[in-house]
Amino acid sequence: MRMYFCSDIHGSERCWKKFLATPKHYEADTIVIGGDITGKFIVPVIEYKRGKYKARFAGIERKVSAGAQLEHLLGMIADAGEYAFLTTPDEYAVYAADQDKTDALFHSLILKRVERWIDMAEDRLAGTGVRILISGGNDDYFEVDDMLARSSLIEDPNGTVVDLGGGYQIMGMGYGNVTPWACPRDVSEEELGKRIDEVMAEVADPGRTIMNLHVPPHDSGLDYAPQLSDDLRAVVTSGGPHMVPVGSTATRDAIATYTPMLGLHGHIHESRGVRELNGVPIGNPGSEYGEGILGGLLIDVDERHGLLNTHLVRG
Numbered sequence: 001m002r003m004y005f006c007s008d009i010h011g012s013e014r015c016w017k018k019f020l021a022t023p024k025h026y027e028a029d030t031i032v033i034g035g036d037i038t039g040k041f042i043v044p045v046i047e048y049k050r051g052k053y054k055a056r057f058a059g060i061e062r063k064v065s066a067g068a069q070l071e072h073l074l075g076m077i078a079d080a081g082e083y084a085f086l087t088t089p090d091e092y093a094v095y096a097a098d099q100d101k102t103d104a105l106f107h108s109l110i111l112k113r114v115e116r117w118i119d120m121a122e123d124r125l126a127g128t129g130v131r132i133l134i135s136g137g138n139d140d141y142f143e144v145d146d147m148l149a150r151s152s153l154i155e156d157p158n159g160t161v162v163d164l165g166g167g168y169q170i171m172g173m174g175y176g177n178v179t180p181w182a183c184p185r186d187v188s189e190e191e192l193g194k195r196i197d198e199v200m201a202e203v204a205d206p207g208r209t210i211m212n213l214h215v216p217p218h219d220s221g222l223d224y225a226p227q228l229s230d231d232l233r234a235v236v237t238s239g240g241p242h243m244v245p246v247g248s249t250a251t252r253d254a255i256a257t258y259t260p261m262l263g264l265h266g267h268i269h270e271s272r273g274v275r276e277l278n279g280v281p282i283g284n285p286g287s288e289y290g291e292g293i294l295g296g297l298l299i300d301v302d303e304r305h306g307l308l309n310t311h312l313v314r315g
Contacts, residue, residue, distance in 0.1 A: 001164060001303075004028035004313075006285050006296040007214070007266025008137070011039025011081035011110070014292035016117050018315060023130045026298055026313065030164065031130060032157075034266045035137020035174045035214040036287075037117075038110045038144060039081040042102070044092050045073065057082070079292045083109040107141060114144055118151045126153055131164075133157050137214045137266065138176035138185040157212060159195070161202045166303035168261070169209045171199045176215035176267060177248040180232055193250035206258040208306070210299075215248040216265035217255055221275045222284040223247025223268050243270070255280050261307050262299065274310055281310055 004022040009015040022031050045055040051066040057077055064073050077084040085105065087095070095102045121132055135158035136144045148156045155162055157172030164170055173196055175185045187195070196213065203209050216222035226234035226241035234241045246268065255263050256278045263282035272286025272295055285295040294315055300308040 001030060001166065001168070001301045002026070002028045003030040003032060003210075003299040003301070004296050005032045005034060005212075005264050005283070005299060006294055007034035007264075008036040008269055008287035008289060009033065009081070009294070010036055010139070010287070010289045011078075011083070011113060012289040012292055013075075013078035013081075013113075015081075015289050015294045016120070018292075018294040020121060020124050022296065023125065023128065025315070026296075028298070029130055030133065032133040032170075032212065032264070033135070034172075034212050034264055035135055035158075036139045036266065037134060037136065038114065038140050039083055040139070041082045042106055042109065043077050043082045043084050044095075045070075045077075045084050045086050046092055047086070047088055053086075055084070078113075081289050083113070085109065107143065110141065111143055111147055114147045118147065118154060122151065122153050131155065133162065133170065133172075135172045135212070135214075136174045136185070138174065138179065138183040140174070141184050159199060161199060161209075164210075164301075166301070167205070167208050168301060168303075169203055169205075170212055171203060171209060172212045173199060174214050177250065180228060189248060189250045192248060193253060196250060196254045200254070200258055203258075206260050209258075209260045210262045210264055211254065211258065211260040212264045213248075213251045213254065214265065215251050215267045216271065216284050217252035217263070217277055217282065218247040218249045219245040220247055220252065220277050220282060222265055222271045222273055222282060224271045225268050226270070252277070255282065261301075262310065264297065264299075272312065274312060281307065283310055283312070285312065 054063045132154045158174045161171045178186045224243040227244045265284045269287035274283045283297045
C-alpha cells in the first residue's frame with residue numbers, strides 16, 4: 001500500500017485539485033486528508049457600478065471588470081481557500097449589519113464548495129480503485145461530516161476505525177485541544193483523551209494501526225507555532241515570532257500508550273516534519289494552502305514487513 005497524506009487545505013481550490021492528482025503523480029492507492037478541509041473567510045466582491053467590481057483580497061484593494069478579469073479574481077480567491085461572494089453595496093450593508101445572516105452565508109458557501117469537491121472526486125476517481133479518506137478537523141463545522149457521509153466514494157475515519165487491508169487499520173480523531181479561537185471541535189485534553197481511547201478500543205492491533213490524530217503531540221517537534229499575546233498577535237523576539245509548543249498532551253499520551261505503527265497529524269501549519277516519539281514515527285506535512293502549495297507525506301506499507309518508509313513531498 002502506498003498512502004498519500006495531507007492536512008489543513010482550508011478550502012483551497014488549487015490544493016484540492018492537486019490532492020485529486022496525487023494517485024497519478026505519486027502512484028498512491030490510498031489518499032487521505034487529515035482534517036481542516038474548509039476555509040475561514042468570505043471575500044465580498046462588490047459590483048459598485050454596472051460591470052465593475054471591487055474586493056479587498058490578500059491585503060490589497062482590487063478593482064476589475066466583468067468577464068475575464070472578474071473570473072481571474074474569483075479564481076485567485078478560491079485558490080487561496082477563501083469564499084468570494086458577489087454582491088451589491090446595498091446587500092453588503094445588510095450582511096455587515098447582521099452577524100447571524102453573515103454566519104448563515106458562510107455556512108452555505110462552505111457546504112457548497114465541499115459538495116462540489118465531492119462531485120469532482122467522484123468524477124475523477126470513481127472506478128480507479130483509489131481509496132479516499134477525508135475527515136473534518138477542529139476548524140470544520142459538523143455539517144461537513146454529514147456532507148462527506150453522502151458520498152459513495154469518500155470514507156470518513158473520524159471517530160472510527162477503517163480497515164486498510166492486509167491486517168492494517170487507520171483510526172481518526174478530528175477533535176483537538178482548546179485553541180484561542182473556540183473552534184467547533186475544540187475540547188479539553190481530558191475529553192480528547194477519552195475520545196481517543198474509545199476509538200482505540202475498536203482497533204485489532206495497535207502495532208498495525210495508523211493513528212490519524214489531527215492535533216500533533218505536545219512538544220514533539222511537530223507542534224511549534226507562534227506564541228500569541230492576549231490580543232492574539234504573534235509575540236516577536238529577535239526579529240522573528242517566538243515559537244512555542246501548542247500540541248496536545250492527550251495525543252502525546254495516546255502515542256505513548258498504544259505505540260501505533262505510525263502517527264499522522266496536521267493542525268500546526270508551521271511544523272512540517274517527520275519525528276519519532278517513544279519509538280513511533282510521527283509526521284506533520286504542514287500547510288501552505290494560502291499559496292496553493294500542497295505538502296504531503298508518502299507512506300509505504302508492506303503487508304508482511306509493515307511500515308517501509310515515510311517521507312515528505314511538496315508540490
